[in-house]
Amino acid sequence: EPEVTQTPSHQVTQMGQEVILRCVPISNHLYFYWYRQILGQKVEFLVSFYNNEISEKSEIFDDQFSVERPDGSNFTLKIRSTKLEDSAMYFCASKGTTSSYEQYFGPGTRLTVT
Amino acid sequence: DQQVKQNSPSLSVQEGRISILNCDYTNSMFDYFLWYKKYPAEGPTFLISISSIKDKNEDGRFTVFLNKSAKHLSLHIVPSQPGDSAVYFCAASPDRGSTLGRLYFGRGTQLTVWP
Numbered sequence: 001e002p003e004v005t006q007t008p009s010h011q012v013t014q015m016g017q018e019v020i021l022r023c024v025p026i027s028n029h030l031y032f033y034w035y036r037q038i039l040g041q042k043v044e045f046l047v048s049f050y051n052n053e054i055s056e057k058s059e060i061f062d063d064q065f066s067v068e069r070p071d072g073s074n075f076t077l078k079i080r081s082t083k084l085e086d087s088a089m090y091f092c093a094s095k096g097t098t099s100s101y102e103q104y105f106g107p108g109t110r111l112t113v114t
Numbered sequence: 115d116q117q118v119k120q121n122s123p124s125l126s127v128q129e130g131r132i133s134i135l136n137c138d139y140t141n142s143m144f145d146y147f148l149w150y151k152k153y154p155a156e157g158p159t160f161l162i163s164i165s166s167i168k169d170k171n172e173d174g175r176f177t178v179f180l181n182k183s184a185k186h187l188s189l190h191i192v193p194s195q196p197g198d199s200a201v202y203f204c205a206a207s208p209d210r211g212s213t214l215g216r217l218y219f220g221r222g223t224q225l226t227v228w229p
Contacts, residue, residue, distance in 0.1 A: 004157070031215055043158065043203065043219040056216055091157050095215060101146045101207050103217060105157035 002026040004106035006092050012112045013082055021077045021109045023092030032075045033093040033103060034067065036060070043091065049075065082113045117141045118206050120220035127227050133191040135223050137204030140185065144206040148217070149178060149189045152201045161202075162189070194227045201225070 005024045013019050025032050034046040047057045049067055057065075066078045075094075079086055089110050093103040119138045127133045137147075145166040150158035164171040164178045164187065171178050177190045191198055204220040 006157075033215070033217075035217075035219075042221045043205075043217075045216045045218070048216055058216075093157075101215060102148065102160050102163060103215065104160060105150075107155070107157045 004092055004094055004104055006090075006106035006109050008109060009107065010110045010112070012114065015084055015113055016081050019079050019082055019111065021079075021090050021092075021111070023075045023077070023106055024073050025075055025092065025094030026096070026104060027073070029094035029096045029104075030098075031055075031095045031103075032067075032069070033095075034077045035091045035093060035105075036088040037091065037108075038085075038088045046077070046090075079111075082111075084113050087111055087113045117144075118204055118218045118220040120202075120204055120223050122223050123221070124224040124226070127194045127225065129196055129227055129229050130193045133189075133194045133198065133225055133227065135189040135191075135202050135204075135225065137187045137189075137220055138185055139187075139206050139218075141206070141208065141218070142185075143208040144218070146207040147178070147180060147187050148205045148207070149176075150203040150205060150219075151198075152203060152222070158203055191225075194225075196227050196229060199225055199227050 007022045032049040037043045047061045048055045064080045068076050089108045091108045092106045095103045148163040149161040151161050152158045162173050162176045180187045201222040203222045205217040
């Protein structure tokens, strides 16, 4: 069964450093998302991406964040200068079509900022 | 931002019994609702969904009920099995034409099914 994959599973970085989180969505899916979950809190939407551009972003997704689909398979989230409060699980998700609602999530990347 | 609420952080049920997980929402624009299950160190796994034009959707042991007037939905698991022990998230999506599918999540309910 097709699945969303994410690398790395755990990333430790120092405050102020740049990190890139990588995702490979399900191959025939068209919509891509990043969510995050701070420990003990709910899963929060960051950004959606369709047709090679951002379609929506939340108030969390400020200028420190960017997304890219550099090729036909990868979808990346970059945090330019990490802060302690960026420590969280980051989940990538994808969905197939406009008429579908179900998003399929990857296993997540645990980002720890020290 | 508490548009989707799961007021019970935990639920403990004996194997074979019914598990009922509840979810409330405040945004009238939500028109599609989903339940996800999450095991530790894994991502949320899609379980079952329901459109606002329906009041019930069933898939095997899982049934979701939607009460639009009360802005309430529930997930029933019958019979419950130990493998169902996980965190269950309720999620909602507004009209797809306006947001292309952003999901709003509740905080989750930890279900424990004991033998």
